Amino acid sequence: MEKQKTYGFLNNFIYALNIERKSNLRLLAITLIKPIGDIVGTLLNSYAPKYVLSFIENDLPLKTIIIYTIVICLIMLIFDIISTSCYNSFEFEYRKTEGYVEKKRMDKLFHTDFKNMESPDFLDYAQRAKTAVTRGSGFHGVLYESRNFIAQGTLMILSAVLIGIQNLLMMVCFIIISFGTAKILTYFTKLDKEKFSDAMAPTWRKMTYLESTTKNFDFAKDIRLFNMSNIFQRKLDDVNNVYNVKNKEHHNRWIVCNVDMELILLIQKVLMYTWLVYNVVTGAYQISDFVLYVGLVTTFHNSVGYVNWIYSSIRGNCLMINDYRNFIDWKEDKETADEKDGYITDINLNRFEFRFENVSFKYPGHDNYVLKNVNLTIKDGAKLAVVGVNGAGKTTFIKLMMKLYEPSEGRILLNGIDIKEYNREEYFKLFSPVFQNVESFAMPIYQNISFAEEDKTDMNKIHKVLEQSGLGEKINSYEKGVHTNLLKIFDKEGIDLSGGEKQRLAMARALYKDGKVVILDEPTAALDALAEDRMYREFENMIKGKTAVFISHRLGSTRFCDKIAMFEDGMIVEEGTHEELMAKNGKYAYMFGIQSQYYEEKQKNSDNAESTETTNNGDAKALKVEMEGGQ
Numbered sequence: 001m002e003k004q005k006t007y008g009f010l011n012n013f014i015y016a017l018n019i020e021r022k023s024n025l026r027l028l029a030i031t032l033i034k035p036i037g038d039i040v041g042t043l044l045n046s047y048a049p050k051y052v053l054s055f056i057e058n059d060l061p062l063k064t065i066i067i068y069t070i071v072i073c074l075i076m077l078i079f080d081i082i083s084t085s086c087y088n089s090f091e092f093e094y095r096k097t098e099g100y101v102e103k104k105r106m107d108k109l110f111h112t113d114f115k116n117m118e119s120p121d122f123l124d125y126a127q128r129a130k131t132a133v134t135r136g137s138g139f140h141g142v143l144y145e146s147r148n149f150i151a152q153g154t155l156m157i158l159s160a161v162l163i164g165i166q167n168l169l170m171m172v173c174f175i176i177i178s179f180g181t182a183k184i185l186t187y188f189t190k191l192d193k194e195k196f197s198d199a200m201a202p203t204w205r206k207m208t209y210l211e212s213t214t215k216n217f218d219f220a221k222d223i224r225l226f227n228m229s230n231i232f233q234r235k236l237d238d239v240n241n242v243y244n245v246k247n248k249e250h251h252n253r254w255i256v257c258n259v260d261m262e263l264i265l266l267i268q269k270v271l272m273y274t275w276l277v278y279n280v281v282t283g284a285y286q287i288s289d290f291v292l293y294v295g296l297v298t299t300f301h302n303s304v305g306y307v308n309w310i311y312s313s314i315r316g317n318c319l320m321i322n323d324y325r326n327f328i329d330w331k332e333d334k335e336t337a338d339e340k341d342g343y344i345t346d347i348n349l350n351r352f353e354f355r356f357e358n359v360s361f362k363y364p365g366h367d368n369y370v371l372k373n374v375n376l377t378i379k380d381g382a383k384l385a386v387v388g389v390n391g392a393g394k395t396t397f398i399k400l401m402m403k404l405y406e407p408s409e410g411r412i413l414l415n416g417i418d419i420k421e422y423n424r425e426e427y428f429k430l431f432s433p434v435f436q437n438v439e440s441f442a443m444p445i446y447q448n449i450s451f452a453e454e455d456k457t458d459m460n461k462i463h464k465v466l467e468q469s470g471l472g473e474k475i476n477s478y479e480k481g482v483h484t485n486l487l488k489i490f491d492k493e494g495i496d497l498s499g500g501e502k503q504r505l506a507m508a509r510a511l512y513k514d515g516k517v518v519i520l521d522e523p524t525a526a527l528d529a530l531a532e533d534r535m536y537r538e539f540e541n542m543i544k545g546k547t548a549v550f551i552s553h554r555l556g557s558t559r560f561c562d563k564i565a566m567f568e569d570g571m572i573v574e575e576g577t578h579e580e581l582m583a584k585n586g587k588y589a590y591m592f593g594i595q596s597q598y599y600e601e602k603q604k605n606s607d608n609a610e611s612t613e614t615t616n617n618g619d620a621k622a623l624k625v626e627m628e629g630g631q
């Protein structure tokens with residue numbers, strides 16, 4: 001688990017103000033101007049009754065009293081307007097700052113090491129960082145309350161000084177009481193952050209998963225057909241139960257805190273009123289003084305309460321900002337950091353030879369090795385087929401080759417240089433991958449292929465690769481053609497593609513990218529036999545002269561490769577050409593034999609059906625294609 005860095009309260013507070021300054025200067029201006037309106041407005045509220053009363057006590061003419069009173073009211077109105085307009089524009093202006101911090105958070109998620117995306121620790125921090133950018137907490141909480149903190153803090157000091165001028169002892173008592181309540185609040189805020197916010201992060205993560213899975217169209221079919229609602233609801237009940245227990249503790253904690261504070265504040269009120277009533281009874285104060293000091297006492301009392309609450313709220317929100325900073329600054333692996341001095345960023349190579357040297361690998365957080373002491377060379381321009389049973393380590397092998405993970409032991413070299421030395425983002429650009437599981441994104445079709453804005457997309461090339469991957473006719477049949485949106489998230493008329501069509505889309509992406517190294521991981525798993533036949537012909541064009549790795553369960557389809565590496569239990573157990581491996585009569589030959597038998601039987605049945613029903617011979621041809629993967 002990543003060690004959390006703890007920044008002080010002030011450090012986090014300044015960080016939030018800095019974010020405010022960088023993202024929206026107007027918001028910073030509001031933060032500074034609103035307190036002026038609040039302070040003057042509140043003090044006038046205390047002084048206005050005293051002055052109006054003193055005009056009467058001093059027998060001023062009625063007309064003068066009315067004019068003075070109107071002037072006082074107008075001044076109060078001006079400061080009230082300043083305060084209210086700042087208050088109203090805060091939410092609107094905050095939108096920019098919200099966008100700024102959210103963008104930083106998303107950037108981290110987009111660029112972090114691939115392995116972090118499956119690390120529960122990292123995902124918990126991602127969840128906490130999300131809380132820090134949610135309205136009402138984190139940055140919003142700190143910036144919103146900082147205006148009130150400045151206003152109420154100043155009012156607290158001013159009213160304390162004004163009271164202190166009259167009675168120093170009282171002022172000292174009030175200050176001690178305010179420190180006492182502040183201490184109680186700090187204690188409860190810290191306790192609650194640990195016992196509630198932090199402890200709830202894994203529960204939020206689970207809830208988010210359950211919620212997003214339930215409404216995800218990709219899962220909707222399985223959920224219904226396998227009647228998974230019960231199991232989902234049970235899991236939801238489990239997390240809800242944890243939430244309910246923690247939430248109850250959270251609320252009880254705050255009730256205890258409030259009661260403690262109210263008891264202390266009661267002592268303060270009793271002291272203050274005793275002092276004021278005594279002075280009026282002994283004739284030391286006039287009625288107008290009494291009214292003024294009641295106003296100041298109330299202001300002091302309220303501002304102490306506010307300052308405590310606001311301070312505690314800002315403190316709690318600063319702890320969330322601390323989490324946000326820990327997430328944004330989450331240390332990436334040194335080897336894969338983006339802009340490290342000395343890392344090779346210019347990967348303009350014209351030959352691509354990969355060498356795996358004693359490579360072993362275990363997934364983060366797991367003890368078992370998924371790859372064991374793999375030694376293999378893929379020569380420049382060579383086509384390597386990787387075969388083996390499910391779970392043998394084939395996909396893991398290419399994930400390592402593409403630098404999505406790093407070897408736990410050993411090293412991988414490209415042209416003799418450890419791939420650790422290459423800048424990750426530049427290195428990714430080398431590859432054109434086609435995976436078996438393909439995601440379509442809620443974007444127009446052309447963008448699902450180029451991953452660029454329209455003005456940076458070569459539309460002719462888009463049409464060409466769509467034709468090559470067999471999607472051209474389908475896409476052209478839509479009114480908006482390549483501008484048709486996929487999925488219905490941004491466009492009610494968006495379309496969805498079938499599994500096979502998605503795989504063709506992946507092929508179009510790879511063709512468009514035209515990477516110098518081609519990776520095909522079961523690229524035809526979802527295709528029908530005829531589409532597969534066509535795709536293989538495209539592959540041959542696509543990989544001509546390039547280094548390529550091809551994973552397939554259809555052993556016949558690997559014959560166009562120069563070399564076959566057979567994986568078993570994370571190790572390469574056989575290596576050579578198809579003919580060499582067949583001659584060896586080992587595991588590869590055995591697997592090939594079993595598959596041939598199956599397809600021969602299928603073909604025999606098809607032939608029988610063909611002779612008796614004299615049907616077309618398309619199926620038999622398709623079977624032959626299926627076995628040989630288009631060869």
Ligand SMILES: Nc1ncnc2c1ncn2[C@@H]1O[C@H](COP(=O)(O)OP(=O)(O)OP(=O)(O)O)[C@@H](O)[C@H]1O
Nearest residue numbers: 118363366370388389390391392393394395396397
């Ligand atoms: N992200 C992961 N975390 C932990 N273990 C994983 C992860 N991905 C894969 N594995 C494990 O690693 C082993 C090898 O998986 P891999 O996907 O490389 O196999 P494969 O040969 O490509 O299988 P298939 O033919 O089914 O695609 C499997 O036992 C799998 O459970």
